[in-house]
Amino acid sequence: MKIKPVQLLALVLFGIGGGCWLVAETPAAPAVASTQSVDGKVIFQTVCAQCHGSAGEGKPELKSPSIAGMPSWYVNTQFANLREGRRGHDAADPQSFMMAAVAKALQPEQIKAVVAHVEQMPMKVPVGKDREMANTNPQEGMRLFQERCMECHRYNASGEMAFGSPPLIGRQGWYLEEQLKKFKAGKRGAVKNDVNGAKMVQMTTLFIEDEQMLRDVVAYIMTLNPESKEQQQIIEGSPFESAGR
Template identity: 40%
Template structure:
């Protein structure tokens, strides 16, 4: 199944430039018809992400400091995809994704929202009071992202699968913060609170 998914992604990024926007829809096999994500294959909601963050993460995968971890199969697949893309492919892919209307992941997660709000105050220093993101600090928006994805990334930071690369200064900070969240219930409460926050009205672009 993973080979099939990777094959779809590799097909997407290897198409000719003049037909990219027509054929890039095949990428949505993984990230959903509106780039809203797909839990079955651990594909996050891309529709909420601004162009600067999409660009930074594709470059991170392309350079190999994100996705190199042997135990992180999903990131390794994305690394392979990004490394097959030319700079022009990256530019077109971002343009394709950011053309979609922002779509919030609709779900609920059981947790102590009041406690989660208290925990979020540390996150707000970088990600914004409403989890809208901060380009200057390289902090992506969190509002509207799936809870399972946020939990998985926080766990990846705690375990060292993310934030360990020397080039990833923002990730190193996130690793410290995630490690300070001691229990799984605390993580659950934090993400449950983030899930209550409204989407920003527009994406932040250059």
């Protein structure tokens, strides 16, 4: 019997017996519905919103990041990494593992459509627990950011297509912290041909000495997020944002 991609996805996520076998401490992800649509909005609401939220705001209980407004060049690269095994190959990283299954289940034209839709979604500014970083020193984080991160991610963390560096604003603090830990531990970016991931592995390994330093730099990045809708509109209309489209 030939198994369809959407059936394979269900097996990967929930097992033949219907019980999710992702890492025990990670909350079980909701069942991922399938669709034959090539409408980006329909695909997002059917497949992506269950984990990333209907507005792309992310869900802390699932450890899923905010993706609203992410530039298409970056999202396309991540889909390629997931489909080709540079990300999501390790079951010990359940979120990326699940995303790899989703990426492989979608058809190329569906990926193109949903990526375009994600880019057009208004960026969600992290607030509350998504933004707060307790017991940190953002001023110390600023020093590391300006010395090691700013060249690629730009002074305002808006990202740069030329370097393959995504915008860091709009992402939750806990998510950025977790990704830096994964790079530092070699759980992300260590696979052959992940050029930009390798840069992050090198940076975190050589220049982030301990967890306090890691959290301090994330705390500083959180201060770069806009405080108001007016500031957000300025960032959304910036040359950095338009260059990625």
